[in-house]
Amino acid sequence: MEPAAGGGQQARRRPALLALLSTSLLLNAVFLAHHLFRPSRVLSAVGDGGGSSCGLSWTLQAAREAEAVAAVDCSGHGQVFLDGVAGEDGRPGCECNACFAGRDCSLHTPNCTADADSGNPLFLEPYWRRHAAASAVVISGWHRMSYIATGIEKMFQSVELERQIRRLHRAVGNAVVDDKHVVFAAGSIQLINALVHALSPDANAASPPARVVATAPYYPIYRTQTKMFDGREYRWGGTTALWVNASRNSTDGFIEFVTSPNNPDAQLYEPVLGGSAPVIVDHAYYWPHFTHIPAPADEDVMMFTMSKPSGHAGSRFGWALIRDENVAKRANDYVQNSIMGASRDTQLRMLGIVKIMLANLHGKEDIFAFGHDVMRTRWRRLNAVVSRSRRISLQRMAPEYCTYFKRIREPSPGYAWVKCEMEEDDDCYEALLKAKIITRSGARFEASSRYTRLSLLKTDDDFEVLMERVTDLVNAENYDEPASSSTTLVM
Numbered sequence: 425m426e427p428a429a430g431g432g433q434q435a436r437r438r439p440a441l442l443a444l445l446s447t448s449l450l451l452n453a454v455f456l457a458h459h460l461f462r463p464s465r466v467l468s469a470v471g472d473g474g475g476s477s478c479g480l481s482w483t484l485q486a487a488r489e490a491e492a493v494a495a496v497d498c499s500g501h502g503q504v505f506l507d508g509v510a511g512e513d514g515r516p517g518c519e520c521n522a523c524f525a526g527r528d529c530s531l532h533t534p535n536c537t538a539d540a541d542s543g544n545p546l547f548l549e550p551y552w553r554r555h556a557a558a559s560a561v562v563i564s565g566w567h568r569m570s571y572i573a574t575g576i577e578k579m580f581q582s583v584e585l586e587r588q589i590r591r592l593h594r595a596v597g598n599a600v601v602d603d604k605h606v607v608f609a610a611g612s613i614q615l616i617n618a619l620v621h622a623l624s625p626d627a628n629a630a631s632p633p634a635r636v637v638a639t640a641p642y643y644p645i646y647r648t649q650t651k652m653f654d655g656r657e658y659r660w661g662g663t664t665a666l667w668v669n670a671s672r673n674s675t676d677g678f679i680e681f682v683t684s685p686n687n688p689d690a691q692l693y694e695p696v697l698g699g700s701a702p703v704i705v706d707h708a709y710y711w712p713h714f715t716h717i718p719a720p721a722d723e724d725v726m727m728f729t730m731s732k733p734s735g736h737a738g739s740r741f742g743w744a745l746i747r748d749e750n751v752a753k754r755a756n757d758y759v760q761n762s763i764m765g766a767s768r769d770t771q772l773r774m775l776g777i778v779k780i781m782l783a784n785l786h787g788k789e790d791i792f793a794f795g796h797d798v799m800r801t802r803w804r805r806l807n808a809v810v811s812r813s814r815r816i817s818l819q820r821m822a823p824e825y826c827t828y829f830k831r832i833r834e835p836s837p838g839y840a841w842v843k844c845e846m847e848e849d850d851d852c853y854e855a856l857l858k859a860k861i862i863t864r865s866g867a868r869f870e871a872s873s874r875y876t877r878l879s880l881l882k883t884d885d886d887f888e889v890l891m892e893r894v895t896d897l898v899n900a901e902n903y904d905e906p907a908s909s910s911t912t913l914v915m
């Protein structure tokens with residue numbers, strides 16, 4: 425019976441209980457707020473369409489910076505890059521496409537010169553913007569700091585990337601990979617000399633240096649790079665036309681470059697010398713957005729690059745497919761001795777890119793369908809204007825059956841090989857320059873200066889300016905008689 429005493433104790437305990445209860449409520453509220461509004465949740469709600477990003481912590485700052493830069497408005501005529509030159513506010517500003525200027529690239533320069541010189545594959549930029557989330561790569565500060573990549577056997581190459589590249593070739597059907605060794609390099613440009621070295625007689629051998637040759641018009645870097653490294657093993661031998669008869673008896677001592685489809689004229693070429701001369705086939709453009717794929721390529725030594733199929737030229741990544749183990753080993757030694765293997769950061773980025781390409785093949789977002797659509801539209805539009813001209817003409821290309829699309833597809837070359845038809849225009853580069861079009865002269869490809877190359881690979885803005893200037897050039901032609909029907913359009 426001590427109710428009074430008990431009641432007194434309860435009365436004394438009540439404030440303590442209330443304090444405990446409110447502390448607990450407060451703590452719960454703090455935990456709940458932390459859970460609901462922590463930065464990763466806010467980011468996920470804004471950034472990835474509602475997908476979960478639980479557990480994100482150290483990537484957030486980098487992700488915010490990347491998204492902030494990507495969100496800057498350059499009026500659709502420029503880009504901001506994370507490593508762009510910082511302005512007064514400490515932030516990188518818009519880098520405008522050619523013929524656009526101003527802080528936000530909204531100022532169009534009228535009557536601007538069209539620059540159709542370089543093979544910069546920026547026509548694919550809109551594709552990757554559409555796939556911003558899937559193609560973003562996070563590189564940690566400690567990602568593959570070692571010289572060694574994946575293991576003892578493939579010390580400098582990502583085993584997984586090699587596996588995905590093999591899958592891509594099989595899925596596209598543009599190369600036989602099962603009996604080939606894969607050698608990575610810093611762009612296929614590095615493979616030019618790596619493969620010439622690998623196929624040349626040993627420096628100590630009694631045989632004379634190999635002659636490196638190509639059929640004109642050819643990609644000029646075969647010549648400039650071979651000449652740069654000219655030495656005991658090999659030297660530049662000029663065009664195949666010089667040797668085709670001489671080599672009829674013996675093709676010993678030659679290494680022939682073949683580009684298929686060719687840069688600059690987009691034709692599928694075969695070796696010319698034949699016999700025992702080793703051939704390096706450059707398949708930079710042997711992908712369904714640039715050409716039909718009649719069959720998987722299966723030459724002994726093939727070069728590929730990521731620059732043209734995905735458009736990531738700046739990442740500098742190429743690979744060779746080589747049948748013979750010893751040739752592959754020599755090519756690999758070259759890459760090892762010059763750069764210790766392709767950049768591991770690049771290999772990581774390429775892994776993500778190849779996986780997305782694979783995931784979308786034959787779907788709504790197929791990169792080759794996208795690329796083919798852009799390139800064939802450009803080719804069709806250019807042809808429509810040039811077909812009215814008697815002054816310039818283009819290479820003829822016909823629709824062909826493509827094993828990848830499983831249908832006849834319209835041509836979609838990366839380059840237009842322009843011929844100046846008028847007697848006075850014997851320097852076609854100069855003739856077009858006067859019309860405010862920068863091209864790459866046929867002389868650079870060891871062809872006649874009557875020809876010049878237009879790149880069709882650049883941005884939409886570049887292509888639109890090119891169309892304006894070509895249209896001006898053609899409209900300025902003035903004849904008494906209408907053009908003959910021989911200039912009919914060949915798609």
Ligand SMILES: Cc1ncc(COP(=O)(O)O)c(C=O)c1O
Pocket residue numbers: 543610611612613614643683687706708728729730731737740741742
């Ligand atoms: C035929 C050909 N081979 C090789 C290359 C070099 O490509 P990469 O960017 O991989 O060095 C190019 C680039 O334009 C090319 O046109």
